[in-house]
Amino acid sequence: MDVKAMSEKNREGKRTARERMLAQREADEAASRRRKKLIVGGSVLAVIAAAVATGVVVQNERSKPETPAAAPAGTVGDKNLVIPAGAANSPAVLTVYEDPRCPACGLFEREFSPTVDQLEDAGKIFTNYHIVSFIDRAVPGKGSKTGANALACAQDAGHFRDFHDVLYRNQPDETSDAFGNKAVLINLAKQVNGLDMPTFESCVNDNKYGGWVSSVQQDFDKSSYKSTPTVLLNGQPIYPKNGTEEITPANLVKWVDAANQGKQLGTPGSNGQTPAPTSTASETNNPSPNAG
Amino acid sequence: MAGPAAQPGDPAPAVPEDSTPAVPAGPASAARRAVPAWTAWLGTAVRLGLAVVWGWAGLAKIADPAEAAQAVRAYEILPEGLVKPVGYALPFLELALALLLVIGLGVRLVAGVSTLLLLTFIAGIASAWARGISIDCGCFGGGGHVDASQTEYLQEILRDTGFLLLAGWLLWRPRTKFSVDGWLAS
Numbered sequence: 001m002d003v004k005a006m007s008e009k010n011r012e013g014k015r016t017a018r019e020r021m022l023a024q025r026e027a028d029e030a031a032s033r034r035r036k037k038l039i040v041g042g043s044v045l046a047v048i049a050a051a052v053a054t055g056v057v058v059q060n061e062r063s064k065p066e067t068p069a070a071a072p073a074g075t076v077g078d079k080n081l082v083i084p085a086g087a088a089n090s091p092a093v094l095t096v097y098e099d100p101r102c103p104a105c106g107l108f109e110r111e112f113s114p115t116v117d118q119l120e121d122a123g124k125i126f127t128n129y130h131i132v133s134f135i136d137r138a139v140p141g142k143g144s145k146t147g148a149n150a151l152a153c154a155q156d157a158g159h160f161r162d163f164h165d166v167l168y169r170n171q172p173d174e175t176s177d178a179f180g181n182k183a184v185l186i187n188l189a190k191q192v193n194g195l196d197m198p199t200f201e202s203c204v205n206d207n208k209y210g211g212w213v214s215s216v217q218q219d220f221d222k223s224s225y226k227s228t229p230t231v232l233l234n235g236q237p238i239y240p241k242n243g244t245e246e247i248t249p250a251n252l253v254k255w256v257d258a259a260n261q262g263k264q265l266g267t268p269g270s271n272g273q274t275p276a277p278t279s280t281a282s283e284t285n286n287p288s289p290n291a292g
Numbered sequence: 293m294a295g296p297a298a299q300p301g302d303p304a305p306a307v308p309e310d311s312t313p314a315v316p317a318g319p320a321s322a323a324r325r326a327v328p329a330w331t332a333w334l335g336t337a338v339r340l341g342l343a344v345v346w347g348w349a350g351l352a353k354i355a356d357p358a359e360a361a362q363a364v365r366a367y368e369i370l371p372e373g374l375v376k377p378v379g380y381a382l383p384f385l386e387l388a389l390a391l392l393l394v395i396g397l398g399v400r401l402v403a404g405v406s407t408l409l410l411l412t413f414i415a416g417i418a419s420a421w422a423r424g425i426s427i428d429c430g431c432f433g434g435g436g437h438v439d440a441s442q443t444e445y446l447q448e449i450l451r452d453t454g455f456l457l458l459a460g461w462l463l464w465r466p467r468t469k470f471s472v473d474g475w476l477a478s
Contacts, residue, residue: 036476040398040401040476041398043398045401047388047392048389051384052384052385055380056381058380059357059383063358137435138428138436218358226426227439
């Protein structure tokens with residue numbers, strides 16, 4: 001072995017040592033990067049999993065029960081979610097789903113409430129109201145919920161039908177949240193004889209039936225009905241049409257009479273409400289000045 | 293003309309002394325270095341923009357659990373047993389993504405989850421549209437059935453596609469300024 005070969009070999013040895021060292025350092029760095037990546041990825045997934053679990057638990061805790069803890073007096077149905085009007089022994093059942101803020105419900109009520117009230121007073125129909133409150137989800141405000149609670153309070157006081165008719169005759173534009181103002185609702189109650197009482201006021205102000213209102217809405221959510229007003233005669237949809245026939249006050253009377261043919265009518269009378277008007281003419285909407 | 297062809301049997305060229313020896317890391321780090329600095333700044337804007345989207349979407353769905361559940365139910369895709377868990381968890385998931393994006397932790401992974409979530413939303417909206425049901429997407433609160441004349445499926449899909457572009461950018465270029473990721477790498 002000569003000197004030249006020696007130094008050549010030496011240099012090679014040095015190079016491989018350096019390469020090994022560099023490769024080792026590189027491998028260490030790669031491992032450290034991988035470890036960091038795993039820790040970061042793990043933390044991200046942990047945060048996400050924790051958020052999902054928290055959401056399910058917290059929102060479940062916050063959500064109002066489907067079966068209300070308290071319901072207004074005289075409500076019917078298996079969870080007491082339905083407000084009845086008219087005599088329970090009437091042969092036909094009219095089912096109405098409506099929202100206090102829904103403009104189409106206002107149109108329906110102002111056109112048909114005189115006729116509906118007359119049919120109730122004659123013992124021909126027993127009306128089942130489902131007071132839903134979903135407009136608040138789509139339009140800013142809380143008038144559906146506070147309005148529905150006020151209707152529940154009126155039911156509790158035995159004046160549902162009268163207050164219900166007054167509300168729809170004073171319905172603000174859908175975009176106005178006048179019914180979200182409790183003072184407006186209490187003021188409107190003054191138009192109903194015997195309703196303007198401290199118990200009604202505190203019921204409205206304390207949102208006493210807020211849980212019940214939510215239960216009624218959740219029941220509607222789970223139903224197959226998607227819009228308001230939904231109007232059924234003996235379970236058959238009749239709004240805006242019954243089959244091919246358009247609903248009108250005269251047609252409604254005709255359909256009810258046809259359904260009741262040969263059946264015993266219910267107890268006549270207005271069940272503590274103002275007797276129905278004699279005319280079937282539509283009512284006008286006069287949102288009160290402070291309901292604008 | 294062909295360049296000097298490598299002769300078969302030639303030993304692999306030795307790594308020049310002055311170059312970075314680690315072959316796999318070499319091109320990658322070179323590419324990383326080639327990314328212009330402004331992309332990191334743009335990335336920060338994109339990251340915060342997507343955070344605002346998730347934060348807004350999450351907050352809008354959190355107030356009323358029944359409303360959030362109904363928004364999910366209205367799609368008529370999930371069985372009733374999953375409607376509430378999904379409706380309840382979704383706003384919290386969105387807020388978690390917003391938080392992670394704000395601090396810039398695991399940006400690529402978070403962008404990946406965001407992409408999956410947005411693709412799911414777009415698929416859900418498209419499916420509702422295709423089946424002819426009339427709903428509001430409930431993307432930023434609300435949701436549930438609406439009148440057929442009030443559906444906005446195209447706008448909703450385009451909007452979500454825009455958000456998808458933000459997530460896609462972060463998937464491609466996850467390195468951003470002012471991020472925990474950057475702080476951990478330094």
